[in-house]
Structure formats: structure tokens, C-alpha cells
Amino acid sequence: MKSALFNRQPDDKPFLIAGPCSAETEEQVLETCERLAATGKVQALRAGIWKPRTKPSGFEGVGTRGLPWLKRASELTGLPTAVEVATAKHVEDCLAFGIDILWVGARTTGNPFSVQEIASALRGVDVPVLVKNPIHPELELWVGAVERLQKAGLTHVGLVHRGFSSYGNTDFRNAPMWHLPIEMKRRLPDLPLLCDPSHICGRRDTLAAVAQQALNLGFDGNMLESHIDPDNAWSDARQQITPEVLRALIQDLVWRHEPT
Ligand code: PEP
Numbered sequence: 001m002k003s004a005l006f007n008r009q010p011d012d013k014p015f016l017i018a019g020p021c022s023a024e025t026e027e028q029v030l031e032t033c034e035r036l037a038a039t040g041k042v043q044a045l046r047a048g049i050w051k052p053r054t055k056p057s058g059f060e061g062v063g064t065r066g067l068p069w070l071k072r073a074s075e076l077t078g079l080p081t082a083v084e085v086a087t088a089k090h091v092e093d094c095l096a097f098g099i100d101i102l103w104v105g106a107r108t109t110g111n112p113f114s115v116q117e118i119a120s121a122l123r124g125v126d127v128p129v130l131v132k133n134p135i136h137p138e139l140e141l142w143v144g145a146v147e148r149l150q151k152a153g154l155t156h157v158g159l160v161h162r163g164f165s166s167y168g169n170t171d172f173r174n175a176p177m178w179h180l181p182i183e184m185k186r187r188l189p190d191l192p193l194l195c196d197p198s199h200i201c202g203r204r205d206t207l208a209a210v211a212q213q214a215l216n217l218g219f220d221g222n223m224l225e226s227h228i229d230p231d232n233a234w235s236d237a238r239q240q241i242t243p244e245v246l247r248a249l250i251q252d253l254v255w256r257h258e259p260t
């Protein structure tokens with residue numbers, strides 16, 4: 001996995017991370033992951049275990065008890081797993097349960113204390129870490145988060161573009177502001193850059209266009225949320241798609257004039 005996402009070769013197909021916004025139940029995680037693996041398009045599985053909700057009334061994740069579900073999903077599918085971490089305890093728990101890839105969420109990237117806490121917890125553990133852009137269009141905080149992780153000795157750090165918050169109604173949940181991830185790629189050319197169309201779009205009908213745009217702009221792949229029953233998902237219901245819909249979406253993407 002490290003070599004597929006890092007050390008990328010010019011002919012490598014776009015990397016795809018997929019899975020539910022949130023782990024809800026063991027059955028939901030296992031069925032989603034098995035159906036995603038069956039598409040043959042997914043290189044890593046994702047699921048939120050601790051959910052950073054804007055307001056206190058939302059579903060805040062199943063917590064540590066969901067980690068064995070992901071470990072089992074990985075054993076069943078042979079695919080690596082990715083989980084968001086926001087505290088040193090999250091890091092410890094993910095490492096204890098063999099989670100393969102960690103990611104820093106958009107709300108955390110904007111908080112240097114939290115990023116430093118994560119970086120310090122990872123000192124001496126060279127696990128791959130993906131850093132999402134901060135919620136607001138502040139490139140230096142994004143670069144700074146990467147630097148904190150690299151200073152802790154991490155050599156497999158990647159970037160995820162999930163769009164930027166803006167006030168009021170727009171076509172996007174988080175505006176893509178494509179010039180910003182492009183500038184990030186210019187600043188940090190050796191880091192893989194993935195797009196997260198799910199959190200950019202916030203809805204299903206525009207996911208394909210954003211995923212395609214990312215490939216057109218030279219991104220290394222996408223991260224997409226997928227759920228076995230999207231309408232009844234416990235978080236981000238409007239933007240999730242079934243594994244089979246995801247398969248069709250990926251199949252239709254064009255990458256260097258070849259279907260993916
Ligand atoms: C997520 O990917 O589950 C998530 C919470 O995303 P973001 O940090 O981009 O809002």
C-alpha cells in the first residue's frame with residue numbers, strides 16, 4: 001500500500017480510498033467493506049470512528065469499539081484501513097488495532113496544538129498519515145501540519161483536498177477552490193495528493209464531476225464515502241453512495257484517456 005500511494009510511478013492508476021463516513025455497526029462495516037472490495041477498484045478502506053461534529057447533538061462516532069470491526073474488514077478483504085485521528089489517544093488506539101493509514105481531519109489541521117499532539121504521539125512510528133486541508137482557505141496551516149508530522153520523523157505524509165468552507169449557500173458543501181490544492185502540490189511536489197469529492201460536494205449528483213476534475217488536474221486519486229444504505233447513514237447521508245454506484249462512478253472516470 002505504501003508503494004501504491006507513495007513512490008508513485010507515472011503509469012500507476014489513480015489511488016482510491018472508500019468506505020463509510022462513519023462506522024455504525026459491525027455488520028455495516030463488514031458488508032460495506034466486502035462489497036467495496038468486490039468492485040476491484042478500491043485500494044484502501046476508510047471509516048470514521050470518532051466524528052468531529054459541528055454541533056453537540058450529532059452522532060459522534062462509535063469510538064474505540066469500532067476498531068476491531070475495521071481490523072476484521074481488513075482481514076476479510078486484504079485491504080488496508082484508514083481512520084481519522086484527532087488526539088494522541090486516537091493514535092494509540094489505531095496503532096493498537098493495526099490501522100494502516102491515519103488521517104488528520106479538516107477541523108484538526110487548523111489547530112496546531114492538536115496536530116502537534118498527534119505528531120508527538122507518532123514519533124518513532126512511521127505509519128502513513130494523510131493531512132486534510134483546514135476548513136478555511138489557509139494554506140500555511142496545511143503546510144505547517146505537514147511540517148509538524150515530518151519533524152516527528154514521519155516519511156509517508158500525503159494530502160487530501162476536501163474543499164473549503166464558505167458562508168451561505170453555494171453549489172458545494174465545501175468550495176473546491178482548485179488553485180489552492182494546486183499551489184500545495186507546487187509547494188510539496190513529493191507528497192501524494194488525493195481529492196475528497198464527498199465532502200466537497202455534500203451531495204451525490206456532482207461527485208463524478210469533481211472526482212474527474214481532480215484526475216484532470218493531476219491528483220493521485222480520490223477518497224469517497226460509501227454506505228450500504230446511504231439514505232439511512234448516521235452521518236453525511238446525502239453524499240454517500242452504495243459500493244455498486246461507486247464502482248460505476250469509478251469505471252466512468254477517464255484517466256489519461258483510459259477508463260480507470
Ligand atoms: C471525514 O472524512 O469523515 C471528515 C470528517 O471529513 P473532514 O475532516 O474533511 O470534514
Ligand code: MN
Nearest residue numbers: 021225235236
Ligand atoms: Mn463524512
